[in-house]
Amino acid sequence: MNGQQRRGFRAIYLLLIVPIVAQLWVPFYNRAEPSFDGVPFFYWYQILWVALTALCLFIVYRADAAK
């Protein structure tokens, strides 16, 4: 089982730490500026990270599919 798991792990998975930290480290984005078209940073940053999370998952998916 453990051997199976280790074989299954790939370095590219570490990429997914980025969206997790970017979204859970709140002090980084708890501010109003720079705003975008009147939308405070707090809001557009988090909405943008939804798309970036999907992008990171897509990169990992492509790497998995190419295996």
Add this chain to the structure above:
Amino acid sequence: MSAALIVFIALFAGVTVLGFYASRWRAGDMSQLSEWGLGGRRFGSLITWFMLGGDLYTAYTFVAVPALIFAGGAVGFFAVPYAAIAYIVMYFAFPRLWSVAQAKGYVTGADFVRGRFGSRTLALAIALTGIVATMPYIALQLVGMEVVLAGLGLHGEWPVIVAFVVLAAYTYASGIRAPAMIAVVKDILIYATVIAAVIVIPAELGGYAKMFAAVPAKNLLLSANPFSNPGMFSYATLALGSALALFLYPHAATGVMAASNRGAIKRNAVALPAYSLVLGLIALLGFMALAAGVKAMPQYADAFRTFGNNFAVPALFLQMFPGWFVGVAFAAIAIGALVPAAIMSIACANLFTRNIYREFFRPNCSPEHESQVAKIASLFVKLGALIFILEGQSKTAIELQLLGGIWIIQTLPSILIGLYSRWLNGYALSIGWVCGMSAGTWMAAQSGFKASVYVLHIGSLALPCYAALSSVLLNIVVSALLSPIFNATSAPRDDATVAEDYL
């Protein structure tokens, strides 16, 4: 009859026809539970996308998330990072659940736990947790529906009763194929509504800058003190705890297991965040309602008195959209209640039938009998939710749903960790479950079941933490500490699964 009502009724009638027609779609032998309850595991990537989207982003989500933002501002926005991070969990763990379910014929998460840990008691605990956490969720779908029906001027009990009788009838007949087909219509309506809303409404309000200027300064951002309550720490724990809990809900597991192949799960983890993007925009509707000043308008005062801030979004649509489009938007929300209510009731019925009825009462029942029991159970589940709401217990349903999140996460060590490792012991997991359930419920009780954040005092530090997260940590620690003891002293358990089943 208003234009809104005509459009609404036409769309509602359309999906009803679709719901009954669904039983013929890729028809299978409906006397098998995996046909009625999982559509024969034949849903490809696209249908799975629509169905999970319809299943996870419910009518209540569309009403309650903007209502939170309308009332409290930034603190309610945690739903957005939550709905992104959840897909990272989905991407890794749930293809494994799909594979093992496929290999062993599992229909529920509790089936898996029964096979993995060989413990009937633990499987029963997992099944009961799933049922009690999901029931109030179904009731809340009715609340979402009631709110838009009231917005259309349909008051009283009969419209909700009619909607639910129709829903119960086609779920009984078509099983999960009905919500899977209806989800396609629902999602198209939701996307149309949201795109129209984010283009039309800010323009009418004079732009986003003007809209955000209407938000009280203290609600625009979280408190600068990270450990204030609510604050940045509680925000992060809410996002993380909710993300870990999402796919443990039985209706999510049902959606995953109904997929036709493992790749469909991974592709959906990549593509489902498209809905979370929409959720982010929907959340902003709360600020739009605030800027539009709907709460002060006398024509909505009655509805706000009855439904509280949950009426913010319907009031905003009534104020900003032409009548016919109000019909489209409200139909999107009402149909958005039907899809998850159907899948949730099927998921509860599967749990009851597989893990309680067959396990403890009729171990030798035939597949036909099993499927029939599940169909009837789905009726009782919906009836229970309906009675709950008609008795005027909406507030209790909201409190129970809040507890539901704290309860369902207690299945994490058995299901999520269990998908990767058999090291944890069934007895230890059962004791961990008891500890997590009691601690989580106790923490929520301290606020009179009003808040899900409980302040932990660690030394001189006061940490406001989502009770689901702190209680599941306790659960994991207890399970991990007791496992070596039980593993050493009790007979080795039989794991019905092998490593290859997960790949």
